[in-house]
Amino acid sequence: MRISKSLRALLARDSGSSSAVAEQNGTQGGFTLIELLAVLLILSILVTFLVRSVRSAQISVEVGNTKALIQTIGGLVQEYYNEFERFPPSTFPASLDPKPNRINMGVEMLVISLWRQGRPWQAAEIGEDALGNTDGDSTKTTLTRFSSPDAFELIDLWGNPLAYIHRRDYEKEIHYLTYDEVGLDIEGPVKGRVSRKTGDPHRKSSFQIISAGPDGIFGNADDIANFEIERD
Ligand SMILES: [Ca+2]
Numbered sequence: 001m002r003i004s005k006s007l008r009a010l011l012a013r014d015s016g017s018s019s020a021v022a023e024q025n026g027t028q029g030g031f032t033l034i035e036l037l038a039v040l041l042i043l044s045i046l047v048t049f050l051v052r053s054v055r056s057a058q059i060s061v062e063v064g065n066t067k068a069l070i071q072t073i074g075g076l077v078q079e080y081y082n083e084f085e086r087f088p089p090s091t092f093p094a095s096l097d098p099k100p101n102r103i104n105m106g107v108e109m110l111v112i113s114l115w116r117q118g119r120p121w122q123a124a125e126i127g128e129d130a131l132g133n134t135d136g137d138s139t140k141t142t143l144t145r146f147s148s149p150d151a152f153e154l155i156d157l158w159g160n161p162l163a164y165i166h167r168r169d170y171e172k173e174i175h176y177l178t179y180d181e182v183g184l185d186i187e188g189p190v191k192g193r194v195s196r197k198t199g200d201p202h203r204k205s206s207f208q209i210i211s212a213g214p215d216g217i218f219g220n221a222d223d224i225a226n227f228e229i230e231r232d
């Protein structure tokens with residue numbers, strides 16, 4: 001179809017006029033810089049919110065699983081008591097020679113007690129995922145049913161050793177090695193926790209099992225235990 005000269009001139013004029021308006025607005029037919037920045041800001045807020053929500057949900061699952069693990073271990077310790085009429089010790093006996101280092105000693109002694117060689121009873125309900133060795137120590141020969149002589153600990157969902165404390169050791173400071181949220185190692189003493197209400201140790205006639213919680217630090221409000229941790 002042929003377009004007359006006058007119509008072509010009119011279209012060219014309109015087109016030039018639209019371009020001029022767009023250039024005047026600084027859009028070049030797309031978003032302005034301010035609009036783009038606003039979109040990026042909203043997206044970054046949404047991503048931050050999403051990441052925090054996912055992390056929060058993940059921590060809730062890890063806390064729940066650590067509580068379940070502590071409950072399972074507590075049940076095994078009680079079964080041990082029912083069979084041997086004493087709770088597993090949380091310090092190395094004099095007969096254990098040579099001893100591993102004294103870091104994580106309470107829970108290492110618990111592992112040695114629960115999986116001890118030559119005993120018909122063993123902690124079959126706990127998988128090897130719950131075993132770790134944050135301080136990397138070992139005994140001269142293996143004392144457990146495992147082939148490895150590693151002085152294993154029972155670990156929480158963040159890979160840190162659980163503290164196990166027999167009632168007679170509530171006053172003792174036993175050092176534990178943990179890693180905080182950014183992977184820095186922390187070595188510090190852990191004692192039996194005392195109830196603010198009664199002034200007595202929690203579970204004063206049996207034992208305490210404590211996880212340092214998501215922050216990897218013992219002694220604060222996010223710890224998880226076989227008793228109620230008092231929150232501030
Ligand atoms: Ca160890």
Ligand SMILES: [Ca+2]
Nearest residue numbers: 212213217223
């Ligand atoms: Ca903690």
